[in-house]
Amino acid sequence: MEKLVQQQKAYFFTNKTKNYAFRIKQLNILKEMLLKYENDMYDALKADLNKSKHESLTTEIGILHTEINFTLKHLKKWMEHKKVETPFTHKGTKGYVRSEPYGVTLIIAPWNYPIQLAIAPVIGAIAAGNTVVLKPSELTPNCSKLIKEMIDATFDPAFLKVVEGDKHISQSLLQQRFDYIFFTGSTNVGKIVMEQASRHVTPFTLELGGKSPTIVSKYAHLPYAAKRIAWGKFTNAGQTCVAPDYIYVQKKVKKKFLLLLQKEITKLYKKDPLKNDDYVRIVNESHFHRLRTLIEPKKVIFGGQVHQGDLRIAPTIMDNVTWDDPVMKDEIFGPILPILTYDHIDDVIEKVRTEEKPLALYYFGTDKKEEEKVLSSLSFGGGCINDTLYHLANPHLPFGGVGQSGIGAYHGKASFDTFSHEKSVLKQTNVFDIPVRYPGSKLTESIAKKLFR
Incomplete structure (x- = not known):
């Protein structure tokens, strides 16, 4: 391990990785690698998690291409030095901020999106000019093995190496x-990394969960709410860090919403999901x-079937759930959806505030005042109004948590910023020198008082 880090440090000190042309070349090589091994990635994801080709494309491989293309388009601008204003007290100087790479970076990836969540931060690290040691999850061995094979065959290990x-x-x-250090995983392990x-x-980013x-209000468009929640919750069998963990539904619309939700789940995964070849x-x-x-x-009102032989659990809805139930004690990270009921939005806000700050929050409703009340009253990493999950696929939106759900953010420019240190530089003139900062006379002291007050 120590030898690998020293090897990458020596490579970094050649300054090759800081060059714009080098970064662009490596990103294009990474993109070509993804195209070359695309079918192998489909096979590995199928073997590890039984992901369908469509789900693998839309939630893993496609997102990586979007991220690389976005970075290639904007990298030159991101790398430009940013000039800052000069106050009157600093006449004759010029100030600017330059983004520089940290150096040798460690990326520890999770198992739930084993390819996307391994490669996405690598894109940011390369764009920022770093070298990378990547540790994929051992819980998805086929993907881990493939990632190593792809990168070993494509990159110099002194620049990018998989362990x-x-x-x-x-x-x-x-x-x-x-x-x-960039870590994606559980809060408990995140604390160890920290x-x-x-x-x-060592500076770090923690992408955690919670x-x-x-929230489904009485103002929600219920058919769309049911469809988008069913998709967001049960994609990847609920093994998504930003999946809806539980639903607070307004009492007046609860019955209708639950019927629509069950209908949408059946549309997505058929009457018997355990026999659906594409169900994760x-x-x-x-x-x-x-x-x-x-x-x-x-408490199960829909689903609940399990099959231990192939480790499948059908999409399951549990009603009449309370905060004392085991399902509400920790992040579920699976295809189980608890339903809680509310009368007034203030009651939801008050309760959610008592819990740890979540990675995501989703509000379904068309009342602008209530929407604003939720957004301004509750702290969360990111989220959607009238949708689920979709925010994390927009490279213009930073993705990350707050408090127990994470530290730092990435995606798009946020990835470049995460893997860059902003170095401030002040350049002083040699044409003249302002004497007011030097002690020695009552005049300079008088002028200084006027300048700084």
Whole structure:
């Protein structure tokens, strides 16, 4: 590990990665690599999670192409030095900010979107001029192996290297002195990463999760709300960090909404999802058993079927749920959707405020005042009005959490900024020198008082 970091540090110190042409070339090479191995990625995602080709394209591979194309288009402008204004006290100087790469970066990726969430931050790291050590998740072994094969065959390991392994390998990597750490995963593991980073005072980004609320008001367009929530919740079998974790639905529209929601789930995954060849499975037995224990049969109003043999859990809706139920204690991260009921939006706001700040929040409604009340009253990483998940695919929108749901953001320019240090520079003139800053006379003291007050 130490040798690898030193090798990348030596490569970084050649200054090759800081060159605009070099960065553009590497991004184009990355894009060509994705095209070359596209069918292999479909196969690996199918093998690890049973993802269909359509879901793999729209939630993994397609997003990466969008991200690369966006970066290629805007990188030159992002790299320009930013001039700043000069106050009267600094006459004769010029100030500017230049974005410089941190150096050798470590990216630790999760298993739920094993290709997209591994490569997306790499795009930002390359764009900013860094070298990268990438650690894919061992829980999706086919994707991990493919990512290593692709990158080993494409890039110089002194510039971009994949290290496979379990949590012990991650721990060994975290003991090295990287210049920046980017982690995507659970809050509990994120705390460990944060602790390890503090040993070397290494800057970091944590992309975590949490219980993301969805609010369906009486002002919602119910058919669209049901359709978009069904898609957002059960895509990837609910194994999405920004999936709707639970729904607060207004009492007056609850019955109609739940009927529409069940109808939309059936449209997406057929009457028997467990026999649907394109329905995603749970990543492993440990997560399967954890999710299975959260299902309370008496509260299930739709779904609830499980099949341990191929680790599948049907899209499940649980009604009459309370905050004391096990399903409400932690992030679900699976195809189980609890329903809570409310009368007044103030009650929802008051309760959500008592919980940790979520990674996402979704509000369905057409009342502008209520919409503004929700947005201004609740803190969350990002979200949508009248939709779910879609915000994370817009490269113009920074994506990240707040508090327990994460630190920092990425996507588009935010990725470039995340992997860059903004270095401030002041350039002084040699044509003249302003004496007021130097002590020595009552005149300069008098002038200084006027300038600084």
